[in-house]
Every structure is written in structure tokens, then in C-alpha cells.
Amino acid sequence: MANFPASLLILNGKSADNQPLREAITLLRDEGIQIHVRVTWEKGDAQRYVDEARRLGVETVIAGGGDGTINEVSTALIQIRDGVAPALGLLPLGTANDFATSAGIPEALDKALKLAIAGNAMEIDMARVNDKTCLSIWRRAVLAVLSIWRRAVLAPALPLKRRKNSRPRWAASPILSTV
Numbered sequence: 001m002a003n004f005p006a007s008l009l010i011l012n013g014k015s016a017d018n019q020p021l022r023e024a025i026t027l028l029r030d031e032g033i034q035i036h037v038r039v040t041w042e043k044g045d046a047q048r049y050v051d052e053a054r055r056l057g058v059e060t061v062i063a064g065g066g067d068g069t070i071n072e073v074s075t076a077l078i079q080i081r082d083g084v085a086p087a088l089g090l091l092p093l094g095t096a097n098d099f100a101t102s103a104g105i106p107e108a109l110d111k112a113l114k115l116a117i118a119g120n121a122m123e124i125d126m127a128r129v130n131d132k133t134c135l136s137i138w139r140r141a142v143l144a145v146l147s148i149w150r151r152a153v154l155a156p157a158l159p160l161k162r163r164k165n166s167r168p169r170w171a172a173s174p175i176l177s178t179v
Helices: 019-030 045-056 067-078 098-102 109-118 138-157 160-165 174-178
Strands: 007-012 035-040 060-065 087-092 127-129 132-134
Touching: 007 045, 007 067, 007 087, 019 035, 019 109, 035 045, 045 060, 045 067, 060 067, 060 109, 067 087, 067 098, 087 098, 087 109
Parallel strands: 007 035, 007 060, 060 087
Antiparallel strands: 127 132
């Protein structure tokens, strides 16, 4: 694997003391892989580290954490307008890892890291809702938008008594089945 370009791992602070991860990174470095590691502690760290990754000239930025970390790193990458953005690699370290699971990322740290560094890049869809970029779990974004839409558009048209006693029923909405 020594012929692969450098990568930068943006690691969620909760995973900083993950001993198996440290061992996997050490093994990759022993194989000649150049991997920079940065740990996030506060909002905005991912953006700063993506900027640093560009200055370092890395080809892959790896988001190490859960869906929130992946979303923050991918949002920083998609905002790059000048030049070519580094590829996004995923290292699932969250609780549910919904996006990584649906993308077929292995749970084993060493395999996920190797895939992030040496795997083939593929395009993924991202959505923008109210100036917020969404990558992970698109269904949540769609359901939230539908819920807000139903309250803002449909609820005022319903008689007051019906609105007061109604429970949200958007999951059975014909709109949802067409998405």
C-alpha cells in the first residue's frame, strides 16, 4: 500500500483514545502510508482541518466518527469552490453509523481505513435544505421537511377541531410514497 497518496483523518474527539484505531493507524504508517490525524473538539474544527488538508495536498480526507462527523466533514468538503476537493473517506466510529452501513463500509477499523485510503472513489448524493447540507440519512431530512410542510401548508386548511385532535400521519402520506 506504500504507493498511495497521503490522507488526513478528521477524528471525532470521543474516539481519540480508541486503542484499536491507534494500532490500525500505526500499522498503516509502518506500511509506508502517510496519514495525518486531527481531532475535533468544537464546532468549526472540521472546516479548519479540511482547509489544512488542502494545504498539505492530501487526496483523501477521512471522517472518523458517526453520522454527525461525516456530515460536518462532507459539508466542509462540498463548500470548496476553487480547485479540486479531496475525496471523502469514511471510518465508522459512531453509535449507529447509518450512512456508513448503507454505503457498505466495513465495521472493522483496519479494513475501513484501508478502503478509505485505497478504495475507488464514487459519487454520492447530497441535499441542501435551508442552506444546510445533508449527506447522512436522507430519509430524516425528507420526513422533517414533510412534517414541517404539513404543519405549515395543510394544517391551516383543516378545521380547527380536526387540527387540535390530529396526530401526525405524514408517514402514510401520498407525497412520501412519490419521493
